[in-house]
Amino acid sequence: MTKPARLCPALMVSAPASGQGKTSVTAAIARWHVRNGRRVRVFKTGPDFLDPMVLERASGAPVYQLDLWMNGEDDIRARLYEAAGEADLILIEGVMGLFDGGCSSADLAQRFGLPVLAVIDGAAMAQTFGALALGLARYREGLDVFGVAANRVGSAYHAQLLAQSVPTGITWLGALPRDAAMSLPGRHLGLVSAGEMHDIDARLDALADAWAAHASSALPAPVAFPPAAHATVRPRLRGHRVAIARDAAFCFLYPANLDVLREAGAELVFFSPLSGETLPACDAAWLPGGYPELHLSSLSNNDALRRDLRAHVEAGRPLLAECGGMLYALDSLGNADGDVATMAGLLPGQAVMQERLGGLGMQMAVLPEGELRGHTFHYAHADIAMRPLVMATNPDGGPSREGIYRRQRMTASFMHAYFPSNVEAAISLFLP
Known part of the structure; x- marks a missing residue:
């Protein structure tokens, strides 16, 4: 008997470019939902090691990689199906900009029917924020840009201006302020690893608190994840x-x-x-x-x-x-x-x-x-x-x-x- 698909709300968290704040927003959403009693599973698009360490701390569960070329479709399907059986929300942090790369975040989102949350750095703009959101939503036919979030907003009024600029059909999901207390420090290979940040939980809680101030509770309709299983691994290392x-x-x-x-x-x-x-x-x-x-x-x-x-x-x-x-x-x-x-x-x-x-x-x-x-x-x-x-x-x-x-x-x-x-x-x- 064929197993039924598993239903679970999911979001691909992407952006127009690197450095917009995808990890911060993903971590804020994950910690916010976890604090509200929900089970969150987070994935990272691409081969990154450092972002997943932060996201694991934010969500309380291991963060696995999803990459169309490195994993292959079968591996990704199995991981998403497994996550859908144990989570109330699935978040996938994208890589680079939404459409960047040979196997982009947009490609992954379309292949698996994932709605997109676009994170845009709103620090130096107002109504143009909405134009960027509209451009991302309309650039590729068949891609579902469900919502948008702002990073590095200057005030509650600034967040309001950005939210009001969002076109009909795209959901405003929230904003994070410019605040050093919740920034995630980096170095030459990316973020400082979570284990080396002595105040990582304080930063993640600050992100969740800030997200709560401007957040919408709206989530997209659940995604249907069809049954899939990991390949069988022969016990060739038994006793090793x-x-x-x-x-x-x-x-x-x-x-x-x-x-x-x-x-x-x-x-x-x-x-x-x-x-x-x-x-x-x-x-x-x-x-x-x-x-x-x-x-x-x-x-x-x-x-x-x-x-x-x-x-x-x-x-x-x-x-x-x-x-x-x-x-x-x-x-x-x-x-x-x-x-x-x-x-x-x-x-x-x-x-x-x-x-x-x-x-x-x-x-x-x-x-x-x-x-x-x-x-x-x-x-x-x-x-x-x-x-x-x-x-x-x-x-x-x-x-x-x-x-x-x-x-x-x-x-x-x-x-x-x-x-x-x-x-x-x-x-x-x-x-x-």
């Missing part, structure tokens, strides 16, 4: 222990990737290099991305971990080192201030942080284990004295092409892999 670095230096972990390892039967054990912890007893290890360049001294001083990792690799045990994890795996790493420190010495070479982007965009790598999809985003320049096993490519024809390096069973690259893009290939990286 996977040690994963996780702290402020190694914090870029997709929840979906951890799910794949658990579903494959792996026991996951986390450790903190910054706290001086050594490598736990394990069959395989994972050094994910993050900010090793901000913690050179602590990482360099952890001699025991360096010895453990070298013995692990030399014994032929699997190790995955991604982006920041690969930077730590090199002989040395230099930060933007010119400080250089000794790293793990698992891969011959050195890297230094630079002011301009070193890599940005989606990536696809065809490894001996199979094809994996993911992305790259970093400000480092690395000189690695090895020939890459393969080169990852950008599906949009962009210039970023990352080398994938292989030493015994260690795999290292600037590329962050999305494991559900090829579950069997991902699992194979953790097998001898």
